[in-house]
Amino acid sequence: MTTDRLRELLKEKGLKVTPQRIVIFEAVVNLKNHPAVENIIEYIKIKHPNISIGTVYKVLDSFVENGLLKKVKSENDIMRYDAVLHHHHHLYCATTDRIEDFEDPNLDKLINDYFRKKKIKSFNIKNITLQITGEFNNK
Amino acid sequence: MTTDRLRELLKEKGLKVTPQRIVIFEAVVNLKNHPAVENIIEYIKIKHPNISIGTVYKVLDSFVENGLLKKVKSENDIMRYDAVLHHHHHLYCATTDRIEDFEDPNLDKLINDYFRKKKIKSFNIKNITLQITGEFNNK
DNA sequence: CTTGGTAAAGATAATAATTCTCCTTTAGGA
DNA sequence: TCCTAAAGGAGAATTATTATCTTTACCAAG
Known part of the structure; x- marks a missing residue:
């Protein structure tokens, strides 16, 4: 998904387009392979060391609520995220x-x-x- | 599963047969419907208020490791336990x-x-x- | 372009869940 | 019965997540 498409989607859902949201979304997309919150935070910290961890949790939650991301049940108990939305x-x-x-x-x-x-x-x-x-x- | 069968299984796996293990296993079996650790602790506390929480975690882990129980991940991410072992x-x-x-x-x-x-x-x-x-x- | 209301972000405290540590107890074979 | 490794107990420590409160900044209206 492109950043422009993400902007559209956020607007459709009545969510503000913020740099944090874009960065976090791109992290999930780029990381592929269903990253855990931990991986996402790690990835983001490199280029954006000042995004707060609470924000990452909040943003991921709202993305899931609004259908921009899906949660994946992994074998062991940590939650992981998936940007592939169609049925699979x-x-x-x-x-x-x-x-x-x-x-x-x-x-x-x-x-x-x-x-x-x-x-x-x-x-x-x-x-x-x-x-x-x-x-x-x-x- | 009967308690006797559990005793056998524990011995087979080289695990000691302790009252705590029996109580915890029976809790999962009796509770049915895939209890979370929380439910198991609650249930046990009634009759065996002195079993420590750490023990419950340790015992459940070793049961899963040794194939006496299976983990199931619920819709809202908490881990739950299943005593039904055959494929389903x-x-x-x-x-x-x-x-x-x-x-x-x-x-x-x-x-x-x-x-x-x-x-x-x-x-x-x-x-x-x-x-x-x-x-x-x-x- | 400026401004103002509000959603969102940041920082950090609080909570919850789980693991760890250390010491004591006990199961079960010798 | 004794010995020893395994297991259990208590509570501290860690980890993950959520909540709270303040500050920031998106964005719509003028």
Whole structure:
């Protein structure tokens, strides 16, 4: 996502466009690989050592609330953030704690069709995400 | 799981059978619905007010390490524990934070077959778990 | 361009959750 | 029964996050 697009989005949501918000958003985008707050703060501190930690938490929260970022449940208990908003799954490496995005429209169709036929009793499905754990091979 | 079975498992893993471990394990089993540490401590305190909190954390950790319990991450980020060890999925209610187990061998077969045909490049799948988010209807 | 109201940022204290340290107790094999 | 390593207890320390209060600066209106 471009900075201009972010500016638009913030305005749409009635959020002020501040340099901190732009920097924090770019951090999440640039870091890729689903950074934790810790990583984000680290990254930001290099070029912007005066952004306060509280601000980072507040900004990330408001981004999630407003749908500009998503939270990712990792295997161990720290929260991580994702700038990829469209529906996708995650590959988790248990040993390295790496998380990669995984998209597969065919698989989604398969699963959706399955649940269209066989509903879950007394539960309305909003979203289905696969947690695929395993090991990355090479590299 | 019975207490006797727990005793066996602890011995197999080379862990000492202590009253604290038994109490903590039973708490997770009895509480069902994937208790958080908080709930477990609460529950234990009633009958065993002198078990220390540090012990609860240590015991839960060692149970997870030794495969006697599994961790589940809830919608609002807190870690919760599950005594159901066989493969199953979870229904997450975003509003009430309730987590229910969901088993469906047919679905598992469908997904496994899918990935048997279409491998993921440079990733060996160990386990696939569905995070099904939505709303419970009635009750 | 200036200004003023208000949302957001900064600093820091407070809280909550978890881990650590150190010392004591205990399980369980010899 | 004794010995020893493992485990438990108490509370300090650490870490992550949230809350509070003050200051700053975005941005809309004039």
